Structure formats: C-alpha cells, structure tokens
Amino acid sequence: MKKVIMGIVLAVVLGGTAAYAQPSGFGIGVLWQQQIGLGNYGVGNSGPSLSLKLPGSPIFWAVNLGIGDNYFGLGIQGDHYLVYRNIAGPVYWYLGLGARLPIGISIQPVNFLEIFVDAAPSLGVRIDFGSGDHSGVRFPVAGVPLGFGIRLWL
Secondary structure, three states: OHHHHHHHHHHHHHHOOHHHHOOOOOEEEEEEEEEEEOOOOOOOOOEEEEEEEOOOOOEEEEEEEEEOOOOEEEEEEEEEEEEEEEEEOOEEEEEEEOOEOOEEEEEEEEOOEEEEEEEOOEEEEEEEEOOHHHEEEEEEEEEEEEEEEEEEEO
8 A cells, every 4th residue: 555655646746747738628528448347346337438628627527328238337437637748749648546546648649639548447336226136335346447538629
C-alpha cells in the first residue's frame, strides 16, 4: 500500500501542472470497455459507454450499459486526471484517480479529435437484480476495464 501511495505522490510531483494541458471545452465521445473481472463478479460492465467532459470540471465522466443473459447493468464512472503529459507530437499519456486508477495513451491528431486507450484497475460496489447467484449487493468487487475511445472536443 505504501508503494501505491508513493507512486501516486511521485506521479503528481512529476506531472506538475500537466493537468492544465488537457483539452478544454466540452468533450463527448464513445468508449468501448472490456471488463476483466477478478473472480466471478467484476466491477463495471463490458460494452459501450458515453464519454463526457464538461467545461470547468476536472472530471472525465462515462456512463456505461451492460446487458447479459441474466443481468442488466448501468455504471457511472468519474476520473480526475492527475497527470497528462506530452510524449511526442500529438501523443500524450495520463494517470487518473477515482474509484478507478486509469492509465492510458491519448492521441490528438487535430484539436477537436482525441483517440485514447487505457486500463483502469477499479474497486466498487455491485448491485445485481438477477436471480440466484446473480442477485444481491457485493462489496468490494474489483476489475480491470480495458478501454478504447474517441472523443470530440467542441
């Protein structure tokens, strides 16, 4: 645990004011996440998400929907990017913090378009309204969603 905390502190210090280099304005896009759960019940849903970044807010939001044989899932996630640094040209890397710990790569070939991929170890609560083994409240649940998205900046 100490190593995780020290890693986060180091990322913040090395990131400096990098968070302010993020695209500004209103961002909207689509995100596909593939959930890799730990055990039988991972946190979150695999499938499509709506990605939002509101002007003046430091949080990158996503709303996702999961539908399976015995379940229906609706998820909300919010990530605050602690580090957002340029690697070269239009390529950036980022590290965020929330109930997830996203780390990823963002490519901005033009000012209004962003293409990104990330992995985000997550911890959360899962409420299932199914039957049998698929019902009830579970905490903690963990997973690692792997995501690919495209966001337009307006």
